[in-house]
Amino acid sequence: xxxxxxxxxxxxxxxxxxxxxxxxxxxxxxxxxxxxxxxxxxxxxxxxxxxxxxxxxxxxxxxxxxxxxxxxxxxxxxxxxxxxxxxxxxxxxxxxxxxxxxxxxxxxxxxxxxxxxxxxxxxxxxxxxxxxxxxxxxxxxxxxxxxxxxxxxxxxxxxxxxxxxxxxxxxx
Numbered sequence: 001x002x003x004x005x006x007x008x009x010x011x012x013x014x015x016x017x018x019x020x021x022x023x024x025x026x027x028x029x030x031x032x033x034x035x036x037x038x039x040x041x042x043x044x045x046x047x048x049x050x051x052x053x054x055x056x057x058x059x060x061x062x063x064x065x066x067x068x069x070x071x072x073x074x075x076x077x078x079x080x081x082x083x084x085x086x087x088x089x090x091x092x093x094x095x096x097x098x099x100x101x102x103x104x105x106x107x108x109x110x111x112x113x114x115x116x117x118x119x120x121x122x123x124x125x126x127x128x129x130x131x132x133x134x135x136x137x138x139x140x141x142x143x144x145x146x147x148x149x150x151x152x153x154x155x156x157x158x159x160x161x162x163x164x165x166x167x168x169x170x171x172x
Contacts, residue, residue, distance in 0.1 A: 003016070003056055003063075004056075006058075014059070015063075015064065016063045017064050017082075018063060018065045019105075022044065022045055022046040022049065024040035024041050024042050024043030025039060025041045026069055026100070046067055069101075070096075070101055070104045071104055074108035079108060079111055082112070088112055088117075089109060089113055090118070091118045091120065092117060092118070092120070093120045094109075094122065097127060102136045102140070103139045103142070103143075106139055110147060110148065115167050115171070116166070116167070117165070118163055119151065119163065119166060121161060123160055123161070124137055124161055124162035125160045125161070126160040147169070148168070148169055149168060150168070150171075152164060152167065
């Protein structure tokens with residue numbers, strides 16, 4: 001979807017970073033949610049992902065994968081390296097099913113947000129029915145409290161997803 005939208009808006013210079021374990025789901029500490037949320041479920045290998053990008057046929061050379069679980073890969077060293085390259089986020093897609101996975105993602109993305117960055121949270125309502133005290137909704141609620149950014153509600157996508165638009169805290 002991101003590749004198609006970039007083409008539709010003639011964003012040929014855009015780069016795409018895909019962060020994923022490529023090993024399926026990690027262990028869920030919350031122990032609730034969907035029955036199919038088991039260790040290793042929802043697995044797509046890095047090779048299969050890149051094959052899907054090639055089959056899509058656009059921006060193939062603009063997609064970089066960062067493989068591993070977020071606690072291991074979303075480091076300050078990676079953040080510094082991306083920042084030194086001038087990376088800024090236009091769109092952040094967060095497809096985590098668990099609080100434990102989503103929390104480091106929100107913290108990592110803070111540095112790359114810009115006024116108008118769109119954040120799409122794929123599983124905002126999934127598993128815990130949008131309960132702000134559980135799952136990805138909890139991680140986002142906590143992030144909103146400590147972030148230098150504010151987030152305007154944007155769209156509900158399907159029954160599970162939600163998008164927000166970032167803007168600087170205190171801006172008018």
